[in-house]
Amino acid sequence: MVTSKTSVSVLFAGDSGDGMQLTGTQFANTVAVYGSDLNTFPNFPSEIRAPAGTISGVSGFQLQFGSESVYTPGAKFDVMIAMNAAALKANLKNLHHGGIIIANTDGFDAKNLNLSGYGEGNSPLEDGTLSDYTVFEVPVISLVRKALADTGLSTKNIDRCKNMFVLGILYWLYSLPIETTIETLKSKFKNKQDVADANIKAVQAGYNFGDETEMFSQHGRYEVGPAKKKPGVYRRVTGNEASAIGLTAAAKKAGLELFLGSYPITPASEILQTLSGLKKWGVKTFQAEDELAGVLTSIGASYGGALAATNTSGPGLALKSEALGLAMILEIPLVVINVQRGGPSTGLPTKPEQSDLFIAMFGRHGDAPVPVIAATSPVDCFYAAYEASKIAVEYMTPVICLTDGYLALSSEPMLVPSPEELASITPKFAKERKQDDPPYLPYKRDERNVRDWAIPGTSGLEHRIGGLEKQHETGNVSHDPLNHELMTKLRCEKVDRVADIIPDLAIDNGPEQGDLLVLGWGSTYGAIKIAVEEAIKGGCSVAHAHLRHIHPFPKNLGEILGNYKKVLMPENNSGQLIHLIRDKFQIEPIGFSKVQGLPFNEMEIEAKITDILKEL
């Protein structure tokens, strides 16, 4: 018996050492190659090796796949793999009522029960706690040891294959092929034939276990078909990988060298890590001594003519503030990718939040606006980084690109664009001058207020620039009061004019006019998308628009806001974008904050929409 499903959300949960991230990634690859749409999210403790068997040591990998578009890893899971008692205890609250639990009974012994807090003799598998769920009890360790007894591997190494056994069961349960994983294992362990063989055997044994065991065969299997996606070549990317590739693609397209000055920080480090591996594309990464040097080396590289970027998260952005003011007044291109996390201070390093909007907008002394854009999905991190680079180079300005820990670590399929589809990026370099040419004016501007990029090594363009106020056009140090006012105005207007090249805000879903507009920004896209879809299905007059350009705003934003009776603004902060909207348009939107270090789920937003519309 095979039951068809449009989407399924799965959680792989176990101890940090149980290989849950690897297992989840394998499952995601298989699903992707099979053709379903998907979205993944890892959930792990900030400690590298928290005590085994305890709640704080639980590592999870969540994934939703479907035959229709999937925008989030799922608010709740349909099925949960619990490798031990702590994994079950930590995650049970997020399992759908009636959902499936595949429990490794070997992880529910007296020791694990004690460590998890259930207590010896109080196994949730036996005391009725799980009576509302479908529970498959599988003694995974015992079964793996039996299946791999003749491999000659040590018991320790055999036990390490337990996650592959579980993966095999899942492939059977969701009617998925095991070949993708077998191929991966072969190439991953190509120098360790015995390990490769054992892992492959474990996947097959798990699959067969599903096929041959009565409890599974009586329950039956599920099938989630491939999604109707645009034909083309796909890859899977996390937000951080996408950001790194976006920067590199922008450099290639602009004909520039990419330089990244950076200091490791959670959850942004993978951007530095990914780029440090892209030397084949000529990428230069510089792991600096601190956050300040991270951005300042980039400022130096930008002065030298590279597409320069830096990546960081909240505490690092705070440290970079002074340097960003320098880049702003120097008027050189610089891309800052800020992967937001829970703040203030060290806050919640591994948890997402959208609370760096204010510091991105206002976190510099003096009148120092910079363009701010925000990515909406893991794939969009690519396009946001690319667009940030384009604006930075073409407007000679630092640009802050906001992503967050949720987008950074989530993954989804990306339709691989062709180089021609990517927007052109055109640096405006000042040209070499001969002896008789008039003197070079480093702060002479074009009609957009943008100055030229004069690269050291070019004859006749020798010039000195710095953080001191500059005289209009000549760039010489000037303390003249009216000149300072003029330069301040010219710099601010230049940033405002970025609005000339950003697209109008589009209504993502719903009517052009109506009762309620849900206006989001950044990583809330998926949750709002689904919530609004559901509300529309339920007959509500509600629309969804999502802001990518926070500064400057799209030119038609005011007009759109005026087309609805009410505006709802969900944000993973205490209400930051809402301040900007109120200030700029003098309207009173309804704020909706969630500050728990967790993304919104669609149900929360849908409930809020229903509440508001009831009162209208």
Place this chain on the structure above:
Amino acid sequence: MTDTLSKLTAKDFTSDQTPKWCPGCGDHAVLQQLKSAMAELGLKTEEVVVVSGIGCSSRLPYYISTYGVHGIHGRALPVASGLKTARPELSVWVGTGDGDALSIGGNHYIHAVRRNLDLNVILFNNEIYGLTKGQYSPTSKVGLKTVTSPNGVIDYPMNTIALTLGSGGTFVARVMDRDGKFMRDVFKRAAEHKGTSVVEIYQNCPIYNDGAFDVFTDRERKPDTTLYLEQGQPLIFGANKDKGIKLDGFNPIVVDLNNASVSRDDLWIHDEKDMVKANMLARFYDDPDASEDFLPRPFGIFYVEDRFVYEDALDKQIEAAQAKGEGTLEELLAGNNTWTI
């Protein structure tokens, strides 16, 4: 504007901005020698970038007709490091001070020195904060009375040379603003050294710390308080060149060459490649005013080491990665793992 055929002079390195340093400031002399050194090195104005932080000395770039960046306080070295990494072919010079490099920029300083990019660092040490009007600096002497130490400085001063050697410096030198030709020659050696070259300059601030280095510059006292290092030569000083430095075990001692029992052959021979001796020389840090029993203060090149430079090592890694061709945009976008729908 550079005529590439004829060699430039110091005048060609002079910008159209008038230096705004106080009359009598040691910075004027440094600027002049620096421009002369650049000319004598055969540099072209368009291939030189002077990067600085904040402070009196950090106004340096405005007065040199090359490319220049006047950055923010303490941060000249990371700006210069990023620039040099991106553009290894440029001649990058850093102008910084004792406050800029050693206090607010201390972290950048030690890391830039160990990383060993091919930078030339001119560290103006006047043992005071000048631009902020006379507060004590990390190199101010204990007891110095300033606006923020009315009862005398109780911060123990930093020893620039020892710090630089300890950070893994590959070219470490000290000069005085009064020693024009000597300073210029050291600048040239610094520029020719492949790696981060640090030249500490004792520079007099006539306004807030006038006479800080008189003990080394005063005509009467200089011969006894200073020791000029010359490669391969014995350490000899004194008005009559009759004092020498000798190692007594691990202890450097001053010996009287007039004494018949002392042979010149026993003297310490300066070897700028000898790290152990360089570290000992760095500790010749006595205050001649504090006691009669002092070692003279060394000037010149303490230490030189040939070591790989960061930007070349990075370029080599990139070359190796591109041995089978540079990555294309198509390859970048597709990655290693794709599927087709």
